[in-house]
Amino acid sequence: METNYQVNCPYCWEQIWIEFYPEDGSHQESITDCEVCCNPIRYVVSFGDSHAQVRAEKCN
Numbered sequence: 001m002e003t004n005y006q007v008n009c010p011y012c013w014e015q016i017w018i019e020f021y022p023e024d025g026s027h028q029e030s031i032t033d034c035e036v037c038c039n040p041i042r043y044v045v046s047f048g049d050s051h052a053q054v055r056a057e058k059c060n
């Protein structure tokens with residue numbers, strides 16, 4: 001399964017690649033500052049049987 005996922009920063013819409021590993025759990029969250037605008041982004045990932053769904057949202 002893919003471990004690299006592309007999302008857009010919810011603040012500046014820059015494309016960001018982020019890595020998640022299904023071994024770490026079927027539902028994961030992490031907060032990382034955007035490298036471009038430095039705002040905190042919350043990444044939420046859910047692993048299904050054949051694909052993963054990754055969301056990037058503002059962390060207020």
Ligand SMILES: [Zn+2]
Nearest residue numbers: 009012034037
């Ligand atoms: Zn940004």
